[in-house]
Amino acid sequence: QQQVKQSPQSLIVQKGGIPIINCAYENTAFDYFPWYQQFPGKGPALLIAIRPDVSEKKEGRFTISFNKSAKQFSLHIMDSQPGDSATYFCAPQGGKLIFGQGTELSVKP
Amino acid sequence: EPEVTQTPSHQVTQMGQEVILRCVPISNHLYFYWYRQILGQKVEFLVSFYNNEISEKSEIFDDQFSVERPDGSNFTLKIRSTKLEDSAMYFCASRVGGRGERGETQYFGPGTRLLVL
Numbered sequence: 001q002q003q004v005k006q007s008p009q010s011l012i013v014q015k016g017g018i019p020i021i022n023c024a025y026e027n028t029a030f031d032y033f034p035w036y037q038q039f040p041g042k043g044p045a046l047l048i049a050i051r052p053d054v055s056e057k058k059e060g061r062f063t064i065s066f067n068k069s070a071k072q073f074s075l076h077i078m079d080s081q082p083g084d085s086a087t088y089f090c091a092p093q094g095g096k097l098i099f100g101q102g103t104e105l106s107v108k109p
Numbered sequence: 110e111p112e113v114t115q116t117p118s119h120q121v122t123q124m125g126q127e128v129i130l131r132c133v134p135i136s137n138h139l140y141f142y143w144y145r146q147i148l149g150q151k152v153e154f155l156v157s158f159y160n161n162e163i164s165e166k167s168e169i170f171d172d173q174f175s176v177e178r179p180d181g182s183n184f185t186l187k188i189r190s191t192k193l194e195d196s197a198m199y200f201c202a203s204r205v206g207g208r209g210e211r212g213e214t215q216y217f218g219p220g221t222r223l224l225v226l
Binding site: 032034036041042043044045046049051089091093095096097098099100101102 | 152157164165167213217218219
């Protein structure tokens with residue numbers, strides 16, 4: 001019920017590429033769907049989040065696509081930059097956050 | 110911009126010793142959380158705290174763990190008798206509460222790296 005599966009585990013793209021990270025969940029009680037970004041030695045920081053009554057949300061270069069029936073949501077990073085190199089976690093929320101395993105993104109110059 | 114702060118940044122302790130990890134949540138926030146991240150693994154929920162009591166805890170949060178909000182600003186996690194497997198990064202988080210993105214978003218501190226020898 002609480003399981004969250006995130007893929008891929010790691011991702012390497014060239015600058016300007018569009019990495020896509022996917023998250024699948026089981027618990028239908030989740031009511032808030034954030035993506036967190038974490039740099040080495042730092043705490044996770046909210047990147048972008050979506051509520052389940054919306055299918056897509058865009059903030060700057062970051063877009064969440066949400067498919068409620070499939071219980072999946074994904075993060076797209078447009079025009080990726082080397083500064084986007086970090087670990088990304090989906091963390092659907094129903095009170096507490098349930099984190100995915102993380103995706104280590106490397107954007108090559 | 111207000112932020113969650115945690116002290117100490119690093120703590121080394123001997124197995125069996127008690128440790129207290131301290132957090133100062135954002136001042137108008139009402140919901141408080143502890144998470145931990147073992148090196149190379151995902152972030153795991155430990156406990157949530159609201160209105161001066163635990164609202165939810167995970168299986169990890171056994172009798173060796175306790176939380177307290179001793180005053181209006183601090184939020185502490187105590188591990189009574191540390192084990193080797195308690196070595197991890199411990200994150201405190203807080204949120205203001207209420208509906209909407211602003212109320213739901215959890216803000217994380219920089220973490221305390223705990224090493225149990």
